[in-house]
Amino acid sequence: MKFHRSVFQSVLALAAVALLAGTSAGHAQQQDKSKPLKKYESGTKEFWTHPPDDWFLGDETEAQKGLAPPSGPPTGASDAELASIVKKIKLPPGFKIEVYASGVLAARQMAWGDKGTLFVGSFGLGNVYAIKDNNGKKEVKTVLKGLNMPTGLAFKDGALYVIAVDKLIRYDNAEANLDNLGQGKVVYDDMPSYAAHGWKYIAVDKEGWFFLPFGPPFNIGIPPTSVSQIRRVDPKTGNAEIWALGVRNSVGGDVDPRTGKLWFTENARDWISDDLPSDKLNMINRIGEHFGYPYCHQGNLPDDKFAMGHKCSEFTPPVLNLGAHVAPLGMKFYTGDQFPAEYKNNILIAEHGSWNRHKYQGARIVRVIVGPDGKNPKQEIFASGWLEGDQGYLGRPNDIILAKDGSILVADDWAGAIYRISYSKK
Amino acid sequence: MRTVRFGILSATLLFVPAQAADNAAIKEKAAVCSGCHGENGISQTENIPSLAGQPDQFLQWQLVFFRAGSRKNEQMQPIVEEMTNEDIRNFGAYFSSLTSPKGAEDGDPDLSKKGAQVAAGRRCASCHTDSYAGTKAVARLAGQREEYLVKALHDYKAGQRVGGGVAAMADVAYHMSDEEITAVSHYLANLK
Numbered sequence: 001m002k003f004h005r006s007v008f009q010s011v012l013a014l015a016a017v018a019l020l021a022g023t024s025a026g027h028a029q030q031q032d033k034s035k036p037l038k039k040y041e042s043g044t045k046e047f048w049t050h051p052p053d054d055w056f057l058g059d060e061t062e063a064q065k066g067l068a069p070p071s072g073p074p075t076g077a078s079d080a081e082l083a084s085i086v087k088k089i090k091l092p093p094g095f096k097i098e099v100y101a102s103g104v105l106a107a108r109q110m111a112w113g114d115k116g117t118l119f120v121g122s123f124g125l126g127n128v129y130a131i132k133d134n135n136g137k138k139e140v141k142t143v144l145k146g147l148n149m150p151t152g153l154a155f156k157d158g159a160l161y162v163i164a165v166d167k168l169i170r171y172d173n174a175e176a177n178l179d180n181l182g183q184g185k186v187v188y189d190d191m192p193s194y195a196a197h198g199w200k201y202i203a204v205d206k207e208g209w210f211f212l213p214f215g216p217p218f219n220i221g222i223p224p225t226s227v228s229q230i231r232r233v234d235p236k237t238g239n240a241e242i243w244a245l246g247v248r249n250s251v252g253g254d255v256d257p258r259t260g261k262l263w264f265t266e267n268a269r270d271w272i273s274d275d276l277p278s279d280k281l282n283m284i285n286r287i288g289e290h291f292g293y294p295y296c297h298q299g300n301l302p303d304d305k306f307a308m309g310h311k312c313s314e315f316t317p318p319v320l321n322l323g324a325h326v327a328p329l330g331m332k333f334y335t336g337d338q339f340p341a342e343y344k345n346n347i348l349i350a351e352h353g354s355w356n357r358h359k360y361q362g363a364r365i366v367r368v369i370v371g372p373d374g375k376n377p378k379q380e381i382f383a384s385g386w387l388e389g390d391q392g393y394l395g396r397p398n399d400i401i402l403a404k405d406g407s408i409l410v411a412d413d414w415a416g417a418i419y420r421i422s423y424s425k426k
Numbered sequence: 427m428r429t430v431r432f433g434i435l436s437a438t439l440l441f442v443p444a445q446a447a448d449n450a451a452i453k454e455k456a457a458v459c460s461g462c463h464g465e466n467g468i469s470q471t472e473n474i475p476s477l478a479g480q481p482d483q484f485l486q487w488q489l490v491f492f493r494a495g496s497r498k499n500e501q502m503q504p505i506v507e508e509m510t511n512e513d514i515r516n517f518g519a520y521f522s523s524l525t526s527p528k529g530a531e532d533g534d535p536d537l538s539k540k541g542a543q544v545a546a547g548r549r550c551a552s553c554h555t556d557s558y559a560g561t562k563a564v565a566r567l568a569g570q571r572e573e574y575l576v577k578a579l580h581d582y583k584a585g586q587r588v589g590g591g592v593a594a595m596a597d598v599a600y601h602m603s604d605e606e607i608t609a610v611s612h613y614l615a616n617l618k
Binding site: 050051052053054055056057058065066068070071073074075076078103105124125126127145146195196 | 483486487489490491494495496511514515518548549552553562563564588594596597598600601
């Protein structure tokens with residue numbers, strides 16, 4: 001119940017901030033106005049190989065100077081540290097968290113093989129892991145090395161698919177070849193090669209096509225026309241279509257089991273203020289919808305510089321504003337039978353947490369209760385406790401996957417671990 | 427001075443024997459490093475960086491990158507392949523605790539002045555901190571060997587080295603001219 005109240009309070013606080021948007025955000029944005037409109041020349045090949053060097057810094061105000069991405073423990077958390085971390089995680093009654101596997105450094109998106117192998121991507125290290133269960137003991141094996149930010153994975157028809165910035169690579173018959181997956185086959189590569197917001201996530205739809213996000217290589221600007229979008233790609237043929245526009249940095253999504261529509265998380269622009277704008281949960285109703293970036297944020301906040309005459313009403317609003325700088329990444333519809341019945345088809349979102357907010361927020365799992373139409377969403381905190389002090393992390397959840405028994409697994413790229421959260425009535 | 431230090435040392439020996447033993451063990455292991463990186467982590471060898479006083483996390487990350495193969499170096503690779511996570515933590519703790527090298531007498535203050543402007547223009551201090559002592563995963567630049575800084579920036583510029591997860595160094599260095607690299611390296615190497 002405490003969870004409900006604190007979320008309610010923060011929603012109220014957010015609403016109050018939103019009411020003040022005309023004043024507080026206005027002030028924050030006015031500082032930008034004295035500078036010329038940021039412009040990038042994307043018409044050259046060089047832009048795509050070497051994006052602007054001020055892509056994540058450069059828009060900050062004087063008060064925001066010194067806020068840089070935090071870096072976790074390079075070798076992850078030790079087993080002793082993990083044992084103490086899981087004790088600090090708060091869950092609703094009846095739920096339990098334990099360490100599923102450790103030493104999974106920089107762990108990102110997870111995918112199940114048909115024979116029970118858990119594949120895990122990673123961020124900067126270039127590794128893909130395979131985790132096997134040997135009579136309860138988890139064996140973590142690095143099965144691919146040296147890839148370019150292989151954050152996104154999928155498993156389909158016996159093949160492991162890895163998205164490494166500008167290459168979608170297929171490794172056939174993967175579970176039988178864990179000792180040597182080989183070079184794989186690139187099945188789609190019509191993608192820019194920059195790393196900035198170039199790391200990706202894979203959501204597979206009912207027809208077996210992959211939804212892939214294309215972030216712009218900077219905080220805010222007029223995006224080159226082939227990015228700030230979500231594409232739908234057929235891994236069999238390499239055919240692709242542009243499915244959504246006006247999307248900033250999305251690294252998480254899932255297909256609604258009820259409707260087949262893609263829902264996705266989106267990280268909002270930086271450097272307006274600690275409380276604006278909110279990160280979003282979106283749903284795509286129709287092909288070609290525009291979600292507002294860079295013109296409009298959180299469904300109701302026109303960008304002071306980049307709105308360029310557009311109104312927020314021109315764009316698809318978010319299903320839900322999740323809060324500022326919470327960094328929602330991987331998400332899943334809960335389709336299992338282990339959790340209480342009211343969790344069925346709820347959305348669980350892993351929030352990675354802030355890097356440039358003075359007091360971090362996020363680093364938790366939220367539960368969103370919403371129908372297939374996206375109307376009247378409610379959110380509450382499901383799992384929290386990875387934050388320590390104003391700018392400290394014990395861990396950073398970034399992806400969720402359901403296990404066969406209806407429990408969920410959570411990837412943490414800070415502690416280099418996979419957790420298991422399960423429910424039992426007693 | 428000497429007695430004070432001795433007093434602390436014996437207290438450590440008395441109350442934290444395990445840690446003292448670890449320190450001795452890591453010192454022994456670090457002897458391998460001193461062949462190239464110098465006694466006490468201060469390099470006397472061209473194109474080999476000093477490690478003394480580098481931030482703990484930065485040192486650990488580089489070892490993890492070498493081990494994963496995302497940072498490539500023929501000398502380092504066989505050494506790090508044998509390292510456990512615990513070794514990496516211990517090396518980070520050990521070299522970060524050593525006194526960092528001091529910049530030499532600046533033989534070309536005009537070049538340093540130019541280098542300071544480059545550093546300001548490229549916003550180096552945003553991550554490397556105002557004193558360029560580095561922090562967490564970000565390297566100390568102050569007092570590093572000048573020709574090594576030039577080499578590192580060229581490695582980033584050429585895409586041979588990527589840096590941390592967000593690739594900031596590769597993006598920054600790519601846009602730097604050779605003149606800028608020369609000047610900023612001189613400035614940083616001579617910082618006191």
